[in-house]
Amino acid sequence: MNRIVIADDSATARMFICRCLEIIGLGEATLVQAENGREALSMVKEEETDLLLTDLNMPVMDGATLLKWVKSSPRLHDLPVLVITSAGNPAKEQELTSLGAFGVLNKPVSPAVLMDALKPLMS
Amino acid sequence: MSEKLEQDIYSAISSTLENMAFMEVGKEVAEAVRYPDEDIVVSRLLIHDPLPGELYLSMPKLLLGKIASSVYIMPAEELSEQMLLDMLGELINTVAGLFLNAYLPEDQAYNLGLPENVPVGENDSPFEMKTWDFHVDNDLFSLTLAGDGYFQEEEA
Numbered sequence: 001m002n003r004i005v006i007a008d009d010s011a012t013a014r015m016f017i018c019r020c021l022e023i024i025g026l027g028e029a030t031l032v033q034a035e036n037g038r039e040a041l042s043m044v045k046e047e048e049t050d051l052l053l054t055d056l057n058m059p060v061m062d063g064a065t066l067l068k069w070v071k072s073s074p075r076l077h078d079l080p081v082l083v084i085t086s087a088g089n090p091a092k093e094q095e096l097t098s099l100g101a102f103g104v105l106n107k108p109v110s111p112a113v114l115m116d117a118l119k120p121l122m123s
Numbered sequence: 124m125s126e127k128l129e130q131d132i133y134s135a136i137s138s139t140l141e142n143m144a145f146m147e148v149g150k151e152v153a154e155a156v157r158y159p160d161e162d163i164v165v166s167r168l169l170i171h172d173p174l175p176g177e178l179y180l181s182m183p184k185l186l187l188g189k190i191a192s193s194v195y196i197m198p199a200e201e202l203s204e205q206m207l208l209d210m211l212g213e214l215i216n217t218v219a220g221l222f223l224n225a226y227l228p229e230d231q232a233y234n235l236g237l238p239e240n241v242p243v244g245e246n247d248s249p250f251e252m253k254t255w256d257f258h259v260d261n262d263l264f265s266l267t268l269a270g271d272g273y274f275q276e277e278e279a
Contacts, residue, residue: 009237011206012213015195016143057216057235086220091232106224107217108142 001029001050001121007040007066008033008055008084013107017053017084023111024118037061041069044076051121056085056092064096071100080121084109128226128273132255135222136266139214144193146259155258158183160243166211167245168219169236173227176270177248179241180215186262187211212238218266226273 004021008014014033021031029050034040037054038061044052052070056063063083070076080102085092093104103117137148149155162183170176182190184207188199191210195202215238223233248269256265 010209010213010216012191012194012210013216016213019196057237059237086216087223087233087235088220089224089227089229089232091230095232107220108139110142 001026003030003032003047003049004051004053005032005034005040005043005049006053007035007037007058007063009035009058010055013055013084017109017114020109020111020114024115026118026122035060037063037066037069040066044070044079049079051118052079052081053084054081056083056087064099067096067099067101082117128268129255131222131225132266132268133257134225135218136255136257138221139217140190140259143214143217144190146190146193149258152256152258152263155256155261155263156183157263158185163243164208164211165241165243165245166208166215166238167241168215168238170219170223170270171234171236173231173233174270174272176250176268176273177252178215178219178222179267179269180211180218180264181243181267182211182214182264183262186259186264189260189262190214208240211240222268 006014006017018031032043034043036058054063054066067081070079070081083096083101083104086107088104088106096104105117140146140148163181165181168178187207191202191207192199219235250269251271251274252267252269254265254267256263
């Protein structure tokens with residue numbers, strides 16, 4: 001993967017996810033951080049992106065809205081979106097998967113869990 | 124107080140700190156150091172539904188510095204106030220999710236607000252509330268749950 005966008009309003013969460021990505025061998029990708037869904041949307045539009053990791057609860061634009069925008073865009077439709085949230089459960093996972101999410105992980109995420117979730121995307 | 128509520132609260136806070144900072148949370152606080160209000164920071168998170176309520180996480184800055192230092196892999200003295208407050212917000216956010224996932228039925232959706240920092244002593248919720256004290260490295264901190272729906276068993 002060359003470029004990964006991480007959307008979370010918490011700098012701590014973004015840093016934590018970056019650390020996990022580095023541990024699982026994706027540290028050489030360009031890791032781009034966004035503080036909300038709107039910022040993330042701009043970032044995935046401005047340059048080709050291989051993966052979008054997003055929180056759900058964010059100001060300005062939440063993760064579910066971001067997911068809908070991405071999946072409704074012909075240009076971005078195929079971008080894998082992995083939701084990493086503290087508010088995830090089977091009901092939410094089903095809802096987000098039906099919206100087109102590649103996967104849903106609960107916080108706190110760990111390198112092993114992230115690795116497992118991203119395995120289908122990693123060559 | 125239902126045993127499940129007690130257990131789910133402890134499980135949420137201990138899992139959060141263990142997974143994020145490799146820190147063990149203890150429940151025996153008799154010997155723990157209690158810090159004065161000026162050394163404490165508090166974050167509040169609203170639970171919108173299905174059971175409206177609030178969570179408050181109160182932590183001494185010193186302990187928060189140790190946690191953030193472990194997470195950021197940086198010396199505590201190099202961490203800014205903003206980084207500490209952001210850390211506290213992420214902690215309460217994670218605790219809330221783990222708690223509600225354990226406490227509510229598996230297929231029950233829920234909605235959380237965004238963490239906000241509040242002054243010490245402002246946990247004067249209109250709801251019924253309960254505070255649990257814990258410690259890490261002998262530093263006392265507390266988690267408060269407010270919300271009438273969480274304590275119905277006790278009333279009945």
